[in-house]
Amino acid sequence: MIVALDNKTDIHQLCSWANGTWLQQTSNAAINELCIDTRKIAHPETALFIALKTNLRDGHSFIPDAYNKGIRNFLVSTGIDTSEYSDANFVLVDDTLSALQKVAKAHRAQYKIPCIGITGSNGKTIVKEWLYQLLSPDHNIVRSPKSYNSQIGVPLSVWLTDAQHDLAIFEAGISQPNEMEQLAAIIQPTIGIFTNIGEAHSEGFETVKQKIEEKLKLFTHAEHLIYCKDNERIEPCIAALTTNTKLFSWSKNNDADLSITNIAQAGSNTNITASYNNTPISISIPFTDSASIENAIHCWCAMLLLNVPQATIQERMSGLTAVRMRLEVKHGINDCTIINDTYNSDLTSLLIALEYLEQQKQHQQHTLILSDMLQVARPDEELYGRVANLVQRKGLKRFIGIGDALYKNKHLFEHQDLNTQFYKTTDEFLKVFHQMTFEEEAILLKGARPFAFERISSLLEQKTHQTVLSINLSAVTHNLNVYRSKLNRGVKTMAMVKAFSYGSGSYEVAHRLQYAGVDYLAVAYTDEGIELRKAGITIPIMVMSPDMMSFDRMIAWKLEPELFNMRSLNAFNTLAQSLDLQHYPVHIKLDSGMHRLGFEPAHIEELTETLQNNTHLKVVSVFSHLSASEESVHDDFTRKQAKAFEQMATQISTALGINPIRHICNSTAIVRHKELHYDMVRIGLGLYGVDTSSTIQNELENSGTLTTTIAQIKEVPAGDSVGYGKRGIADTNKRIATISIGYADGYPRALGNKNEAYVLIHNQPAKIIGSICMDMCMVDITDIPHAKEGDSVVVFGAGLPVTQVAAWANTISYEMMTNISQRVKRIYENEA
Secondary structure (H helix, E strand, C coil): CEEEEEEEEEHHHHHHHCCCEEEECCCCCEEEEEECCCCCCCCHHHEEEECCECCCCEHHHHHHHHHHCCCCEEEECCCCCHHHCCCCEEEECCCHHHHHHHHHHHHHHCCCCCEEEEECCCCHHHHHHHHHHHHCCCCCEEECCCCCCCCCHHHHHHCCCCCCCCEEEEECCCCCCCCHHHHHHHHCCCEEEECCCCCCCHHHCCCHHHHHHHHHHHHCCCCEEEEECCCCCHHHHHHCCCCCCEEEEEECCCCCCEEEEEEEEECCEEEEEEEECCEEEEEEECCCCHHHHHHHHHHHHHHHHCCCCHHHHHHHHHCCCCCCCEEEEEEEHHHCEEEEECCCCCHHHHHHHHHHHHCCCCCCEEEEEEECCCCCCCCHHHHHHHHHHHHHHCCCCEEEEECHHHHHCHHHHCCCCCEEEEECCHHHHHHHHHHCCCCCEEEEEECCHHHCCHHHHHHHECCCCCCEEEEEHHHHHHHHHHHHCCCCCCCEEEEECHHHHHCCCHHHHHHHHHHHCCCEEEECCHHHHHHHHHCCCCCCEEECCCCHHHHHHHHHCCCEEEECCHHHHHHHHHHHHHCCCCCEEEEEEECCCCCCCCECHHHHHHHHHHHCCCCCEEEEEEECCCCCCCCHHHHHHHHHHHHHHHHHHHHHHHHHCCCCEEECCCHHHHHHCHHHCCCEEEECHHHHCCCCCCCCHHHCCCCEEEEEEEEEEEEECCCCEECHHHCEECCCCEEEEEECCCHHHCCCHHHCCCCCCEEEECCEEEEEECCCCCCCEEEECCCCCCCCCCCEEEEEECCECHHHHHHHCCCCHHHHHHCCCCCCEEEEEEEC
16 A cells, blocks of 8 residues: 655655654655555555554564665654664654544645535445546546545545645445544545445444444535435435535435436436526436436436536436446466556556556566556646656556557657557557567556457457456455454465365465465465466465375475374485575375364374474475364364364474474364464465355445356247256246357256256346356346346346355365366456
8 A cells, every 4th residue: 555646745844743752854755655565565665554453464574575665765653673774764653544644634734725524334436436437628627536434544545635726526435433533534535425324333332323423524624515305314414414514415305405206227327407597407427326316316406516517417427437446356368467557547547557467466567558547637748757767666567558648749659678669559559469468467448438458358358258257356364354353463464375275276276365464374185385476476385285296396395294194204305405405395184083184182292203303394284174063063073173272282382392283173173273373373265255154244235246258148938848858848838048158167057957046137136047158158138138148247246146056056165166166267456
């Protein structure tokens, strides 16, 4: 997480704003950038590293890394031995988060510009981004990047403000009482928007009323507040406000400043008419869902309040585009990786996307295809000079610029090691595309909407089956942190990425987990580990089912074997001796009662005799597997397993005089058996949003969505059969859709003719009819009249959990996920 712009505040001013004292002062450096993550540093010479303390990390432990990367300015809350940092500035404060917020508050106070503050349970980011689309032709806008609306995200967002901005749009979210006052003081909104109230983050509040009242504190000093009068929970709380804030309401049912008189769907558009100041007005938006209608009306109110002419509002509303919340990562032609971020193009979003491009270590060459940046109120030479500087700093090998402004400023990109090409239009680029070579490289597509970069993306993407498994990498990180939050401080994490990361894609998921700071990865077989090493994964990898014939390859690729019997131990020990290895890391598997693999109690003495005084091998961990940690009926057996494991682990530690990492917990046991966390835990399917015990299922986010498309629709008369074996019979006249997924894709044959099994089309269930074929199957869409050929079909995802589909097939979620065929395209989404 990093924010950088032209603030040019010096370190003395920051020290004063933060109420800090000097731990060490060496210079009065200019500070442009606030950094809380050493993995994301744009300009280290003008960056301030803020050592935040959270439940998961203490930022002070990353000071050496920040210093080694060139940062010389630090904000800390504990004493630091500065002798190793003689040329660095250190500002000492009581609390670094509080200091960050004070700095942002003081920085915001320098700019007397209108500011729209947005809060609510849902829609904050969409409303913010749509307001940016609608108002950016008239204003130079600073806004929250992504969904930066937390106690940390808000101050980082506000830091982006500089003298060139004439309008600010920031969102704010809270999860417990007494948080909003801090955010209100930082944002200082002049116009407020309260989107709605729902169940999100309700666990931190005693009542919904309390949550509303807390959120309303954002608008204590706002001049205006926009809200929907129809919400029966919000309206009384707003009516009870005692501030001088002027209310701007809208309603479909009551008198309001903007009274909605009609909402009518017209194909893929929605026409909305209203009365404003006793005058009929209207807009049309290219969306039909209720959430989009609500979000658009909030934007409509804001534009009216800002005195935007109604004709302008109508024109811009009709051109609203969907807000894509995540970067998409896809497999491309010739073993390329395509990062598609063609929603918008500005300096902040470019920096975020370049940081993600930089993480693609599986490719040595990184390429950026960039369009002109529109509605950025900076002189072109200054703007593209900054872009050229970023390109050089990030070590890109190829840059392709598209647009008149980039073409005119191509001289700024004349770096010695950079291959550059410039085109005035996307069409001009497409005409020569087939003369170019894109091979084994990571390619970032970053284009403003008018440049239609989706046409470039379609050429670069690998042409595959229309069935797609979308993996939300941000959800994987979220789920990892949910489990981390259950651990005692100091407990390590091992992430299971075996079986192609439970069908989700090994490298992409492994890279995200490495980036998120897990301590170990675990694979099933040596080849899986080798592929991860080839792709740039550097953290320790344990191989859980090593083939003794591959021990030499494991050593060559620095993989760590699980040794589970004397045969495997002796074989690896003999190889280690022949290669004169010293202290090679190995993991000892103990059988505590599952009776699959592992040393049993009777074998421990022989094991320790072999390892005593052995300098070739180093036991880094001892571990075991729980048989039934998710089932309370077997808790006595789980405790019996734990006791057996502890006895064997203690025997090994005592005999060898070592203190290896001990681990036995899987995802479910992390929550249900906290006393068994020991030194490390193993997280598997829980990373992908599935908790088999349902203990914390509501805290996890779905990370995988399997979709396909409707290939053909037929009208089938009553009595006719559908599919192989005449197993599906139409009991009435039916409308049947053939969808492009079958058992060769991993969709179970057992779901054929299941009365309860269905897929989702337009968010409505469409039941399976007939047998599941190899490449397709048929569903009943009689009750979904708007369905048409080419429409998307959800096989499993947020609205239809994989656990439910597995239950219909009389199997388990593990089997469902791992059986998804490799011919199914994987798309990786990362928070944009």
